[in-house]
Amino acid sequence: MNVLTSNLGAGVSMAVPPADQTASSANQLPPIRQYLRMAFRRRYVILGAIAAMFLLGIVGTLLMTPKYTATATIEIARESSQVTNFQGVERETGLADQEFYQTQYGLLRSRSLSERVAAQLRLIDDPSFYALFRIDRKDSAFQLVNGRYPAAGRDVRQRVAGEILRGNLSVAPARLSRLVEVRFTSPDPAFSAKVANAWAESYIQINLERKIQATSYGRNLLRRQLAQQKEQLDESQRQLVAYASRERIINLPGQRGADGSTSERSIVADDLGTLNSALAQATAERIAAEARYRETGAGASTEALRNPAINTLRQRRAELRAEYQRLMTQFEPSYPAAQAVQSQIDQLDRSISTEERRATGSLEADYRSAVERERVLQVRVEQLKGSYLDLRRRSIQYNIFQQEVDTNRALYEGLLQRFKEIGVAGGVGVNNIAVVDQADVPQRPSSPRLLINLALSLIAGTVIGVGLAFALERMDEAIADPTEVEQRLGLPLLGSVPKVEGETPKDALLDRKSDLVDAYLAIQTNLAFTTEHGVPRSFAVTSTRPAEGKSTTALALATTLARGQRKVILVDGDMRSPSVHHLGGVDHARGLSNFLAGEDQIETLTFDMADLGFTAMSAGPIPPNAAELLTGNRLSTLIERLLESYDHVVIDSPPVMGLADAPLIASRVEGVVYAVESHGIRSTLVKTALGRLVSANARIFGGVLTKFEARRAHYGYGYEYGYGYGRDKAAQAKQSRA
Template sequence: MNQENPEGHNAGLPTPAGPGGQQALALSRQQALSLDLRAGEPAADSDEINLLDYWRIIVKRRWTVLATLGIVVVTALVGTLLMTPIYRASTTVQIERDTIKVVEVEGFTPTESPADRDFYQTQYELLKSRSLAQRVISQLNLANDPVYLEMSRPSPWRALLGGGDDEEETLTAAEADSREDAKMSRMITGFLANLSIEPVRNSRLVRVHYDSPDPAYSQRVVNAVAEAYIAANLERRFDASSYAKTYLEDRLQQLKLKLEDSEKQLVEFAQREKIVDANDGSSLSTQSLGELNSAVAKAQDERIRAEARWRQAEAATGMGLASVLDSSIVQTLQETRAKLQAEYQDKLRVFKPAFPEMQQLKAQIDELDKQLGAEVANIKASIRAEYQAALAQEQLLKAQVGALKDEVLDLQSRSIQYNILKREVDTNRQQYDALLQRYKEIGIAGGVGTNNISIVDRAEVPTNKHKPRLALNLAVALLLGLFGGVLLAFVFEHLDDTLKSPEDVEKQMGLSVLGVIPMLKAPMTPAKALEDPRSAFAEAYRSVRTALQFSTDTGVPRCLLVTSASPSEGKSTTALTLAKNFAQLGKRVLIIDGDLRNPSLHRSLDKPNDIGLSNYLAGAAKATEVIHATDSPHLMFMPTGPLPPNPAELLMGPKMLSLISIASEKFDQVIIDGPPVMGLADAPILANMASGTLLVVEAGETRISLARNALKRLYAARAHVIGALLTKFSAKHAGYAYGYGGYNYYSYGAQPEPKKLARR
């Protein structure tokens, strides 16, 4: 650790007085090292957000917040009242999705999607286009309109800065045209700056707004914008339809010639190849082949049925065929035979078979059997004849089909080029018909009735101004002012690197805060405040006295040095008040004014400063000669005496250490009012000799770096710093709305007189 050597005197400092000097030396070195590490590292809990700390910052800087808020609000109020009233006229336009299809090809026709916003976004941009603005400016002749000229007149500031119109001068034609173009460009830019488009959500309506200081002018311009937009849309549609119509006429003429040429080639090829095309597009041979195929299938079916009957007739007996049974002749013969057979059986019971009548009946039955057999044979012969006829017909048809197949195959080989020519004719005819239909549609679409834009509500003359809106501007100013004020408060707080609260002292310096002394309001002085023992000021010092009694293991340090980092932090008042408080406890107290450069205790005690500590250290007086009694019992005072030219050399001499040792034995408490630490070697010398050092810090004034450097110097001098005392602390200024440490419960002279018990 690098130890400071202020003014070259600290190197020869003696060890701390009293027992435990080595322990104090080790402790001071450890504290100095920890202070160096703490100075180079951020706080451990710097990432944590403490809303209470933020609130305290806002309360502490409340006047900054309120001043910023007031300035912003007043500025907004004055600016709003001085602004020129602007009136907004609005018209509502309906835009439908209806586009012209010049060429429609199947499979490539675009379909409209509900989420498609490209069309409407295009229309919004057209409404804000420079060409439309130029058209309205020309139609209304705004360049010569008095209202527009008044609006475009340069402001006084612009005129003062030279931003007005140029003076008349002789210009060439090119320069004049260039200046006119620039003037028109400025007019269009200013026109569009006052024009706004507002699409109505979830609808096909668009509101067009125009702002200007003149209500009638706003209404006239916005209506002209809507009308010019509709007219421009119609012109674009008409130009597109005219171009499409001309294009389709040329294409129709080309396709017509191409169709005629392809049809001529088809007819010539058909005549040359002897190809006859039926109405359905097929040849006669193909149709005949199809008909013969149907006849062959039918003949084959008939032949199969006939063959099945013939096979059945061959396999069955004579009377087992269904055709035999269904024959009316067979049925008649069987009925007749059945009657004769019944008669024969009936007479057989009476006559013998050889009886002539019986033989006659038998002959009739046999004749009928012969007839039945002949009839069955005839039926079988007819079935066989049918089968043979069906087979012959089938074979004949198959022969004809074979011949036609050869003819069709030959025709197909000759019809390849024919089909190619025919498909080309069909394709050309379809294209021609489609373009002819589109040509007719374009002619209809080019009419005025196909406009997809219409005005729903025309603009009326506005009666209420659109801006400035006082309530809105004040609300925005209130929010911005509040935000800006809070932001400035945090910026000022961040830039303020002073020790403001006990937490700052403990966090930044690593010292225990033994007490907090409140700030006195003018014209209150410390002497007057101490006259009231119930005041917060007096109570705070009594709390410090109590804290000092528990600051070390042995109680209050026998010799206590009171010092600070810089002058005017309240160390002299602290030393004197603590001395009086200890004297009030009955202790014998000696207070020594050790500030040999700027003494002040003799004025506070109203004692002479002719002879004192400097005389004793120089050997010109004894200790008993420079110690004076005070008005307070048990309190003795040693002034500084004449200011020496070399205070550090006197304090480093053996007499100062001897004085402290003897005084510590003779008195119960020795308190030294030391000089500031920074810039002087006196305070480190006295801190090395004293048993304990109390560092006084002024709230809101002592910088963190200054306090740390002072503490490092004390540690380098092997001082035993027992804690810090925060003086001139204002709970309200520090952001503690309810006070700190209960000081708001005390007030100077505000406590009523205690009531006395009445004697009975």
């Protein structure tokens, strides 16, 4: 047996990982695996929902009224949608295409079009039309009087008829084309075709009428705008002329520009330009005269040198001077002929001086005249500058009025041009919508479709089933399989125990090849790794509530330890509902309560369980309050004394919830083995019980999942592999009978 235990221990050395590590590994499972496991666990719910929806789909399909769909195909063109040829009425094609076609689809589904079709086909007052669609209203508009509907409720019936037609109509544009299918569905195939064709024709008529209305409306609107703009133009022109007359602003027409427009120029500006040119010329003449005048002071002036009279006198004087010099070579200056020549030379000098003075005076006069003319022109130019600046100041308001006149004239001319272009003939006769295919009477019903309905039923059933499974999984707090002990409770898993059916736990323990024995041997092996000295010498087995398998766990662990050649005593610590004495075939007249009450003879309080190989102590007489007996030190004394004679002390503890016994017992032993019933208790309740034990400073070695059924687990058959490994079931059954 020791060899067997050691081999089991070597095989599962990592069977008890830390709680946080185990929970983390469980949470790290791929989501698809978690969903598949959930679906496998709730497979009957999912299959039931699918089957129910499948049957509902079959029944619904058989009970549905056959309906027929007629289809008319129309073409909606984009190019002919402009009212006129000038720009600005509607945006260019391109980005506006999608908006345009979406608008057309909306018009095809419009209320006015549906009511127009109803009126055109005379459906508003037709009782068979409402009977065809099973419309049974009790208001006065649908009350027959002499087999007819009253005229007073026609508006109500028209609205209802339009709603019926719109509810059974669908518009399906063909992708990447200008074709649109108009489909109408009803129980009558001929009626469906008639409505689809009437719908297409009415849509074309409405489109033409809308163009005519748009053209007429545009003409009337432009006519009113033209009249208003003409009044504004006349008023602005009168205002401009009045202001020009009042401010004496006179402008002359200028040259015509490249764009055909003419600009105006003022008289003051023209005068200023002319005088400014004259002033520049006068300044130039004054500078020239001044230069000639200044030359007279520096010697013979240029004017004197160019004077013919002075040049003649100087030539005559030069001749006389030559004559005088010749005479001087022969005679004295007093010689009469020489004196006569000298007298002529002096007379010529006086004449030359007189002529030079006359030329110099003429230059001075010309200079002064040029200066005066320049001054006069300068004064006039300055006066015109002031007048021009004053004109500019007064022309600010004039220009404002002029701009208003130009703006009003441009607006008026633009409106006039549009008014000339727009016309009734511009839109009428050019329709951008045409019927491509008329709707034929359908030969086969479009609905119901059995295969499609069944497929939808299967999809709906799958969705509903998965939703129900997911909801049930979220609401299910029971511990379904061993990994949830670690994942939900944070407890190290010591092992799982299969549910025993058809025999008592004691009988299953007596069969050393039973699945129960194998399970508890694995638990004992894992328990050996919880302390440094192997299996704890003293430990308690408890659970959250009664009937979870804690007593069976305590009994099985005591049995497996005893078969490992160890002295074991099983103490029934549940003094409220004792059970160990039943297994030994004795009563509980003497037991644990006697020792806790003060009796010291332990040997008289125990009994042997020879078939299982260990000693047991019953709970003893049931005390009035078991918790009071456990509060003292007597339990610790009992455990110490028992450990002197036994290798292990196993205490079958009461359940935790509602009692103080389990925390008191747990605080006196090395630790606690916690039993959790599979599919039998909510995880939140177990967490609360574990919290009570932790508050009592109890050490919890791990959890044991009891009454485990692999077929009900989230992970399917995986957990039942091992318990029956390598066994011949027939031989096992034969050995059990023997």
